[in-house]
Amino acid sequence: xxxxxxxxxxxxxxxxxxxxxxxxxxxxxxxxxxxxxxxxxxxxxxxxxxxxxxxxxxxxxxxxxxxxxxxxxxxxxxxxxxxxxxxxxxxxxxxxxxxxxxxxxxxxxxxxxxxxxxxxxxxxxxxxxxxxxxxxxxxxxxxxxxxxxxxxxxxxxxxxxxxxxxxxxxxxxxxxxxxxxxxxxxxxxxxxxxxxxxxxxxxxxxxxxxxxxxxxxxxxxxxxxxxxxxxxxxxxxxxxxxxxxxxxxxxxxxxxxxxxxxxxxxxxxxxxxxxxxxxxxxxxxxxxxxxxxxxxxxxxxxxxxxxxxxxxxxxxxxxxxxxxxxxxxxxxxxxxxxxxxxxxxxxxxxxxxxxxxxxxxxxxxxxxxxxxxxxxxxxxxxxxxxxxxxxxxxxxxxxxxxxxxxxxxxxxxxxxxxxxxxxxxxxxxxxxxxxxxxxxxxxxxxxxxxxxxxxxxxxxxxxxxxxxxxxxxxxxxxxxxxxxxxxxxxxxxxxxxxxxxxxxxxxxxxxxxxxxxxxxxxxxx
Amino acid sequence: xxxxxxxxxxxxxxxxxxxxxxxxxxxxxxxxxxxxxxxxxxxxxxxxxxxxxxxxxxxxxxxxxxxxxxxxxxxxxxxxxxxxxxxxxxxxxxxxxxxxxxxxxxxxxxxxxxxxxxxxxxxxxxxxxxxx
Numbered sequence: 001x002x003x004x005x006x007x008x009x010x011x012x013x014x015x016x017x018x019x020x021x022x023x024x025x026x027x028x029x030x031x032x033x034x035x036x037x038x039x040x041x042x043x044x045x046x047x048x049x050x051x052x053x054x055x056x057x058x059x060x061x062x063x064x065x066x067x068x069x070x071x072x073x074x075x076x077x078x079x080x081x082x083x084x085x086x087x088x089x090x091x092x093x094x095x096x097x098x099x100x101x102x103x104x105x106x107x108x109x110x111x112x113x114x115x116x117x118x119x120x121x122x123x124x125x126x127x128x129x130x131x132x133x134x135x136x137x138x139x140x141x142x143x144x145x146x147x148x149x150x151x152x153x154x155x156x157x158x159x160x161x162x163x164x165x166x167x168x169x170x171x172x173x174x175x176x177x178x179x180x181x182x183x184x185x186x187x188x189x190x191x192x193x194x195x196x197x198x199x200x201x202x203x204x205x206x207x208x209x210x211x212x213x214x215x216x217x218x219x220x221x222x223x224x225x226x227x228x229x230x231x232x233x234x235x236x237x238x239x240x241x242x243x244x245x246x247x248x249x250x251x252x253x254x255x256x257x258x259x260x261x262x263x264x265x266x267x268x269x270x271x272x273x274x275x276x277x278x279x280x281x282x283x284x285x286x287x288x289x290x291x292x293x294x295x296x297x298x299x300x301x302x303x304x305x306x307x308x309x310x311x312x313x314x315x316x317x318x319x320x321x322x323x324x325x326x327x328x329x330x331x332x333x334x335x336x337x338x339x340x341x342x343x344x345x346x347x348x349x350x351x352x353x354x355x356x357x358x359x360x361x362x363x364x365x366x367x368x369x370x371x372x373x374x375x376x377x378x379x380x381x382x383x384x385x386x387x388x389x390x391x392x393x394x395x396x397x398x399x400x401x402x403x404x405x406x407x408x409x410x411x412x413x414x415x416x417x418x419x420x421x422x423x424x425x426x427x428x429x430x431x432x433x434x435x436x437x438x439x440x441x442x443x444x445x446x447x448x449x450x451x452x453x454x455x456x457x458x459x460x461x462x463x464x465x466x467x468x469x470x471x472x473x474x475x476x477x478x479x480x481x482x483x484x485x486x487x488x489x490x491x492x493x494x495x496x497x498x499x500x501x502x503x504x505x506x507x508x509x510x511x512x513x514x515x516x517x518x519x520x521x522x523x524x525x
Numbered sequence: 526x527x528x529x530x531x532x533x534x535x536x537x538x539x540x541x542x543x544x545x546x547x548x549x550x551x552x553x554x555x556x557x558x559x560x561x562x563x564x565x566x567x568x569x570x571x572x573x574x575x576x577x578x579x580x581x582x583x584x585x586x587x588x589x590x591x592x593x594x595x596x597x598x599x600x601x602x603x604x605x606x607x608x609x610x611x612x613x614x615x616x617x618x619x620x621x622x623x624x625x626x627x628x629x630x631x632x633x634x635x636x637x638x639x640x641x642x643x644x645x646x647x648x649x650x651x652x653x654x655x656x657x
Contacts, residue, residue, distance in 0.1 A: 073637065106634070109561025109642045110577030119578065153578070178528065179604075179634035442530045442633065520534065522641025524634050 003378045003404050004340040005087075006331060007229045007397075009058070010320055011051065011099055011148075012236035012360065013346035015370040017317045025249060025310060026317040030325040031344050031374055036385060038342075038376030039420060043391045045433035045452055046348045049360050049368040050291050051101050051525075052076070053436075054347040054394060059083060059102065059138065061398030061413030063436060068516035069102075070438040072290060073523040075112060076102040077516055079128040081412050083398035084139030087227045089131075090407050095142040095216050098209040098231030102138065104523035105147055106179070111522070113137045118145055118154035130412075130514075140229075144212050146205045148233045149174055149240075156208050170199040172238035176295075179524070183293035187239070187312065188251065191305035192296045192358065194312055195240035204242050205233050206316070210323035214330040222335060227401065230327060232320045235350070237359065239312035241319060248318060251304075251311035259354030259367060259482050260306055267356045273486045275461045275471035277362055277446060278355070288446045288466065289439040290524040292359035299356070306353035313352060338380045341404050345373040345394065354482075362437045364450040364459045364473070365483040369435060375400070375418060386421035391433035391452050412514040434507050440521070449504045457483065458500035474500070529607065530633030532640030535625040536647040540654045542616035545624055546594045548650060549612055552586055558650040561642055572598065600630075600639070607631040610639060624650065
């Protein structure tokens with residue numbers, strides 16, 4: 001018997017939503033306890049701030065410029081590298097329960113396995129593996145899938161459609177009549193994608209994901225080694241938790257988040273100091289991608305809407321924490337706890353009111369970049385608890401999982417095993433984390449490269465339909481933790497800027513083993 | 526964002542243009558190369574396709590021009606307010622051609638979805654035509 005891995009992700013969750021990271025709005029005692037017993041990372045960045053590229057990075061251990069999934073709507077090639085394939089070959093039982101999203105969700109032609117599995121009710125189908133053999137799709141013996149509501153063909157949707165059809169229309173309707181991400185407002189304040197959902201809690205996708213995970217764990221043998229990716233769709237918008245739970249966090253009592261700039265003139269001034277795409281989106285003049293409602297103008301966002309979105313988000317975070325608690329109780333009941341590593345993170349953040357904005361897009365500041373990451377090693381490993389302040393990335397997860405399993409990282413993986421503490425991080429040179437953005441939609445493209453290092457965050461805006469190649473962002477995270485003062489053009493910061501630009505140039509020029517070309521954009525999400 | 530959008534994809538295929546046209550320009554052979562279309566029935570100027578998801582809908586065959594090697598069709602279903610797809614096979618040499626597929630649609634998302642599936646289809650067609 002080896003060590004098992006319970007890998008828990010949420011979708012679009014900010015660093016500061018966890019109690020262990022200083023959050024006060026949500027109660028997250030379960031993850032806080034994991035953090036207290038293990039490693040808590042204070043500066044974990046994604047390789048992309050949208051779902052499909054980021055999730056593909058988690059699976060492959062590669063940055064988007066290597067795995068080819070440069071934006072939502074670009075499918076990860078079926079035979080792409082997969083840490084689940086490596087673990088399966090190493091004898092692990094493997095599952096992904098909840099949101100996968102390596103393939104487009106909007107798939108009327110039925111092109112992709114995730115939708116096919118849900119539609120047929122199957123939990124696996126054979127597919128090509130990276131090593132040239134064939135096996136379960138992407139290396140998962142069991143895929144039981146869900147997304148943010150009841151539409152579509154995934155397993156949760158089919159279950160709800162068949163078992164509780166009356167609940168299907170209770171969810172927020174995510175797409176509008178133009179099939180765009182809906183800008184419709186609801187709940188009490190009319191905030192976009194906020195909605196009162198009368199669905200009973202036990203039918204909500206968070207509890208379904210936990211229940212199905214427990215069912216899969218219960219079917220394991222006591223001696224099995226497992227890798228279980230439990231992937232909650234929340235707290236990604238729409239913000240429509242079960243109405244029965246909303247009173248947990250009364251939105252009228254919510255303090256405006258630190259990143260929100262209440263004065264409209266000051267807000268506009270701060271945005272104007274950033275590259276032009278920030279202000280253009282704020283004013284409703286730019287739609288660069290599908291990740292936010294195309295018809296929503298951020299400048300219309302009110303303070304009360306920010307309060308309500310944060311409250312509903314906090315409710316969803318609490319429900320996830322409680323669901324994790326139930327799964328950990330099952331892990332314990334089944335006798336796996338001593339040899340099970342638990343890793344908790346998310347795929348990217350959420351602006352959630354920062355600078356008067358919601359959702360996500362080519363906006364590389366802490367709301368989207370700084371992620372919760374907790375690794376509670378298996379108690380049998382005897383690891384000491386720690387806080388890691390040096391930068392790490394989601395790209396480091398795949399080699400970490402293989403290390404837990406006693407397997408080496410293949411050469412195509414670009415990350416490294418996560419450090420156990422700052423001394424380990426310093427010894428092994430963890431001093432930077434990189435994030436990429438590439439979008440191209442109907443004649444509008446945006447290309448960003450960001451690096452966090454030495455207490456600074458730099459973003460380079462490459463030439464595109466939006467930028468001329470001279471713009472960028474540079475923030476001192478020490479004296480400007482909310483990233484309000486862009487020092488990219490400040491002569492006093494020229495040396496810092498140039499050194500960080502050199503790091504990005506080195507990233508661009510790196511040699512990649514087994515890279516895939518940028519794939520075709522075949523759907524909006 | 527404009528309601529109408531256009532998307533274009535192409536592949537270079539190492540076969541004579543006439544060979545590519547025989548596959549891509551034949552409305553009844555679409556299920557051989559366009560992924561997700563499991564069957565089709567052509568009756569006059571209408572082609573009814575059935576998808577792997579079970580969806581079935583009619584398409585109007587707008588242009589089948591063997592001289593220009595241009596094929597155009599339009600999806601007819603309520604959610605698609607307007608659509609025209611254009612497939613051109615352009616001769617590049619005795620044994621090389623360019624197969625280009627453009628989708629213009631309202632709502633814009635449909636251009637992405639139809640054009641995106643066609644992009645995967647062009648790769649499949651290339652593989653079929655080149656015998657890989």
